[in-house]
Amino acid sequence: MRKFALIAAVALAAALTLSACGKQEDDQQAAPKAQQVAKPTSPTDSKAWSAYLGQLVQNNMQGMTASQPYAYMVTPGVTDEDKAQNDRQLQSVQDTVARGVLPGNLLAFAGQDSSKTADLITAAFKDAKQGSFKDVIILFIGDKADEQRVADTLKPTGATFRFVAM
Numbered sequence: 549m550r551k552f553a554l555i556a557a558v559a560l561a562a563a564l565t566l567s568a569c570g571k572q573e574d575d576q577q578a579a580p581k582a583q584q585v586a587k588p589t590s591p592t593d594s595k596a597w598s599a600y601l602g603q604l605v606q607n608n609m610q611g612m613t614a615s616q617p618y619a620y621m622v623t624p625g626v627t628d629e630d631k632a633q634n635d636r637q638l639q640s641v642q643d644t645v646a647r648g649v650l651p652g653n654l655l656a657f658a659g660q661d662s663s664k665t666a667d668l669i670t671a672a673f674k675d676a677k678q679g680s681f682k683d684v685i686i687l688f689i690g691d692k693a694d695e696q697r698v699a700d701t702l703k704p705t706g707a708t709f710r711f712v713a714m
Contacts, residue, residue, distance in 0.1 A: 587714060591624050591660045601658040604689050604712050611708070612685055613652030618644070622659030622668050634668065641672035651683030662690030662714065670701045681707035689714055 585603045588596035598621065605619055620637055623630035641655075649655065659665040669688060686707045688698045695711045702709050 588660075591626075594623075597621070597660055601689060604658065604714075605656045605687065608656075608687050608710055608712055609654060612654040614650070614654065617654040617656050617687075618649075619656045619658070620668070622657065622661070622665040624659070624661045625664055634664070638668055638671055641668065642675075645672055645676050645680075648680055649684045654685040654687060656687040656689065658687075658689035658714075662694045665690050666694035666698050669698050673701050673705060676705045678704050679706040681705035684708065685710060687712065 585596075585600045587600055590596070601621060602619070605617060609617060620641060622637065623633055625631050625634050644655075657665050657669050665688070669686075681702070682705075684705075684707050686702055686705075687710045688695070689712045690698075692711075692713055699709050699711070
């Protein structure tokens with residue numbers, strides 16, 4: 549459910565951004581800037597986290613040629629439901645890695661707990677074939693402490709790795 553909410557938020561933001569592309573520069577300069585969503589302080593406020601992380605994904609979609617990104621929101625894994633959701637997400641990402649992804653797509657990974665997000669990425673991509681993600685953008689939103697571990701995991705895949713600090 550949370551994954552779909554994040555995808556819906558990103559898709560809505562992308563649609564609004566694309567609809568504004570045809571306007572004159574004067575209109576764009578006159579329009580007020582969209583308010584930035586602040587990082588939530590509560591790890592259990594999934595709605596606020598979806599809005600915050602959706603904004604970060606939206607701001608980092610440069611170079612993506614697909615119609616929409618694939619966004620994965622990793623839960624903190626505190627409750628049994630959260631743990632089950634993370635297990636389902638891991639299985640989904642492993643299936644995607646096994647099948648492969650077309651160039652121009654963007655896979656975004658984020659969550660309240662950066663180390664759990666990094667754990668999911670490293671587990672999902674550990675058996676990825678060399679060069680199988682060439683020209684695919686992998687966006688990791690997390691803590692600087694987890695950046696190198698994720699980058700090292702993704703390097704053999706040939707993916708374009710992007711990191712955004714929360």
